[in-house]
Amino acid sequence: MTFKTAIAAISALWLATAAGAEELKMAVTTSFANSGLAEILLPEIEKDTGITVELLVVGTGQALKLGEAGDVDAVLVHSKAAEEEFVAAGHATHRREIMYNDFVVVGPAADPAGVKAATAATEAFAGIAAAQAPFVSRGDDSGTHKAELKLWKAAGIEPAGDWYKAVGQGMGAALNTAAGMDAYILSDRASWLNFENKANLGLLFEGDKALFNQYAYLPVNPEKHAHVKADAAKALEDWLTSDKAKGMIEGYKIGDQQLFHFNAEAM
Incomplete structure (x- = not known):
């Protein structure tokens, strides 16, 4: 599958919302989308939580700007210093390491x-x-x-x-x-x-x-943007840090090579 085909498949999958499912917008890096892991995780997230995740695939800098503007409910990126500044400025409630x-x-x-x-x-x-x-x-x-x-x-x-x-x-x-x-x-x-x-x-x-390349999850702060779906963002975080997520993240391989390692820790 080419990158263009993969992105098209991702968009079709996540924009086709199941009846009654709650939608959550999450800004993610192009590297996460290009890895193919999202195609594996998103259907299971919807099945287990009832949340349909719509991904906005951009670079980390743009993803954080979308979070700062309240245009997404959560962010999944990989630049620790920028993430810590984002949290310190009050744009996210916290930073949670998910995988690396x-x-x-x-x-x-x-x-x-x-x-x-x-x-x-x-x-x-x-x-x-x-x-x-x-x-x-x-x-x-x-x-x-x-x-x-x-x-x-x-x-x-x-x-x-x-x-x-x-x-x-x-x-x-x-x-x-x-x-x-x-x-x-x-x-x-x-x-x-x-x-x-x-x-x-x-x-x-x-x-x-x-x-070393760490990916972290940042829920957008509802005190800055009352419209963000904080409950859904929390439910998604709980799923991403679950044993099921760990098994899927660490089990995702291309050939015999593992692409990500799970390392969610308590806040």
Whole structure:
């Protein structure tokens, strides 16, 4: 299934509301949508809770703006610092960690920047910059983009030049661009594994603690927006942190590779 087909299937599934079901709007990252996990979870959520979840698939920055404006009832994103600021500003009642995976550095099989030989993510990024090898950035204020910029900063590099292409698009579109350019890119593992148009790209670097990728759930604060469905948001949180959710999240694999790990903790 292509990314375009997957997103179309997701939209059709979640916008077709069952009779009597309560609707809840949740802003989620493109990486979560591209992973394919949502297609597995959403039907079970509706069956168990009676809640039909309509997803607004955007980058983390835009997802938090939708929450701040009260345009959604909850947010599921992956940028801890931005999430904590969101809660501190009173836009969410709290932050609940749900699951995690990691980022990986993907690039051309020829590996002109020697990324495979790197011992740290910052070393991999420094090699790309030194070689001025083509690099595709999400450039969209998403959680992945924020993580990428953090790595450049840690490497002491201000990425700029013809080799650095910021596309301002979601994970799937950015991966497609990288495949077309035979370029390096930072991707979340789930989106990479679920990506079909890999062309000449391969996973070249992984495993650094700096590549940890946490997803958290933030219910929009009803004291800021009285119309938000706080009860439904709480019911969804309870489901996402349940034993059933744990089994489904940890059981979701592509091939023999697990895409996410469950780690919901008490608030």
